[in-house]
Amino acid sequence: MEIFLKTISSINDETRVEILQFINKNGEVCVCDIEDSFKMIQSRISRHLKILKDGGFLKVDRRGRWAFYSIKSPMDEFRQSILKEISFSDIKIPELNKGCKSE
Amino acid sequence: MEIFLKTISSINDETRVEILQFINKNGEVCVCDIEDSFKMIQSRISRHLKILKDGGFLKVDRRGRWAFYSIKSPMDEFRQSILKEISFSDIKIPELNKGCKSE
């Protein structure tokens, strides 16, 4: 039950669904890319990314001073079906805006 | 987005996941059956059933003074995958206890 609810609660938020769809569409991005694209303060983005990671949807790769987030792979069928449903749900996401000078 | 979040938030609660699994296992039950099986007060059960119904998981059939809840059918693939995941998640549910004299 715990794992199920952690997975579900991680996507029970409009901002997180948008971030997830954003990463699913754009591939690996760093925190400041999301911050600049969504025009949200960094602590807010950082918190949501942590929840999505703990929910089993994202992985992080730290390189240099950046943290690159991407869709976790491999991913179980259930989370895949959630990603699919989100991508079918016509979620409005901003354009990718590279705000920092990563790499 | 609205519909997606309504679906997700409807299962973002331990009690509702248990009720859903309970109905999925036992088939059609009335509110007082759930009330007696779960040992929870009626207003609480009633509220959760409404949320699960609005989330697209349950349907109601009112017969006489009873309201019989069951898994909605037909059900879309996404909600089916959620039910499947719940049934795989080893959720503890009480035994069916018929507390009222329905039918």
Next chain:
DNA sequence: TCAATACATCAATATATCTTGATATATATA
């Protein structure tokens, strides 16, 4: 070594959700 950048975390507040107990409504039965 110092300053800037990228990110994480914390504390306070705001907002949303859950639980309870009270009350309302509808049906059935004496």
Next chain:
DNA sequence: TATATATATCAAGATATATTGATGTATTGA
């Protein structure tokens, strides 16, 4: 028709979650 039963809904308080601004940590580069 009066009463009991089954269910729904509401208001108040309790609990959980989200947002913000401040601060902490690690890395890079001057």
